[in-house]
Amino acid sequence: MSLARRIIPCLDVDGDRVMKGVNFVRLRDAGDPAKLAARYNAEGADELVVLDIAASRDQRPTFLETIRRVAAELAIPLTAGGGIRSAEDARSVLRAGADKITVNTAAVARPALISETSLEFGAQAVVLAIDAKRAGDQWVVMVRGGREPANRDAIAWAKEGVALGAGEILVTSMDRDGTQSGFDTALTAAISSAVSVPVIASGGAKLPAHFAEIFTNGRADAALAASIFHDQIQSIRELKEFLSARGIPVRLPC
Amino acid sequence: MKITLLDYGAGNVASVERALQRLGAASQRATAPECIASAQALLLPGVGHFETLIRALDARKLRAPLVDAIRGGVPFLGICLGLQALYAASDEAPELVGLQLLPERVRSLPPVVKLPHMGWNRLLVKRKSSLLEGVAADSFFYFAHTYAAIDQRDETVAACNHGTEFVAVLEKESMFAVQFHPEKSGEAGAQVLRNFLRLCA
DSSP, rough: OOOOOEEEEEEEEEEEEEEEEEEEEEEEEEHHHHHHHHHHHHOOOSOOOEEEESSGGGGGGHHHHHHHHHHTTTSSEEEESSOOSHHHHHHHHHTTTTEEEEEEEHHHHOOOHHHHHHHHOOGGGGGEEEEEEEEEEEEEEEETTTTTTEEHHHHHHHHHHHHHOOSSEEEEETTTTTTTTTTHHHHHHHHHHHHHSSSEEEEEEEEEHHHHHHHHHTTOOOOEEEEHHHHTTTTTHHHHHHHTTTTOOOOOOO | OEOOOOOOOOHHHHHHHHHHTTTTTTHHHHSHHHHHOOOEEEEOOOOOOOHHHHHHHHHHHHHHHHHHHHHHOOEEETHHHHHHHTTTEESSSTSOOOOOOOEEEEEEEOOOOOOSEEEEEEEESOOOOGTTTOOOOTOOOOOEESSEEEEETTTTEEEESSSSEEEEEEEEEEEESSSOOGGGHHHHHHHHHHHHHHHHO
16 A cells, blocks of 8 residues: 555646746636636546746735635645745635645745744645756756746755755756656656655656656656646546556546 | 534634535534534544644633533544544644543654655555445545554554554544545545534434
């Protein structure tokens, strides 16, 4: 018996619409978040992530309303993030119906954000999101939606985040995101081997074989994707059947 | 019949409320001792830290009425931290006293596996329980925890394994508790909640 590997669709939300970009830019509309959430809940997604890509203060009420609408559709866990700068921000997101929060740019600027939220809500509710970009033989952390380098090594930052109380790492390969050329196996495996908490791989997924690869050689505990699910290039059910046939433990939908 | 949800300020009360609504069950939030004393059925949802839960129960003077109600046979369902709270103590906050309805100590899962135990896992059913009626034996449930009741006793209905075996479902007279989150466990979780509602009726 073993813990199932998780398949997690991600909704990048701007206000009340789902958006999809390529390499973090060139955005286009991909639908209504609540409708997509209901579809993924029914199709056997293991969790859902909703990220506020605008992450601006004045858009906050709209994002919280989106979380409420999405949560109402789900009988699976919901993670929400984007623009969380304080325990207060985290509280409002959790109160709106999320089970976990992601922290990213604000945690790089002020790592105590991780310990503060972890102490108040528990490590299981705090996901450290790391946007990593290859630089020579290492990966550097990028912030502000992947636009700025943070002068931090991604693996060292993952370890520090876990020491501060993060209960999970969501690692996005900036090099692969939106390319549909496969997850970054080396990056994910390096982070997964370096930390004691579960790791969610993100960026670059298209084919079922990409998922099989990230769950084996990539040592990922969960895999996240957006457009291939939104655009129905890949059905979650068929993906899970593919993985199950290869001996990877997954929760098959009824 | 109404389910009284203990709202101690942390917890994922809203998620549980939504799950009960989907099943057509009425619920109300209890933040004061008198709401517990008059409850027909109690549900203690929980996420987060053992210390936050125990301190919040004590600050709101909910401990005594809760223990009295459970001992008095009011149907009770504890979820996640709501299961752990039933024990004498937890290594997560060693200086605090739990509800002491069960004598063991909650301990950390062994760090030979990734912690928290986060995601969907199966149960090892130990005996028949009304809470698991109609639940397929190979069903997955959503877990999100690091600490667990590792010492099992007669109350254990089902265990789960992550690094070691621990209590996933327990039943003692009308006291029920689950380490997983039924409100986040899709149809299998809904069936567990349905069973609890039926037991309360």
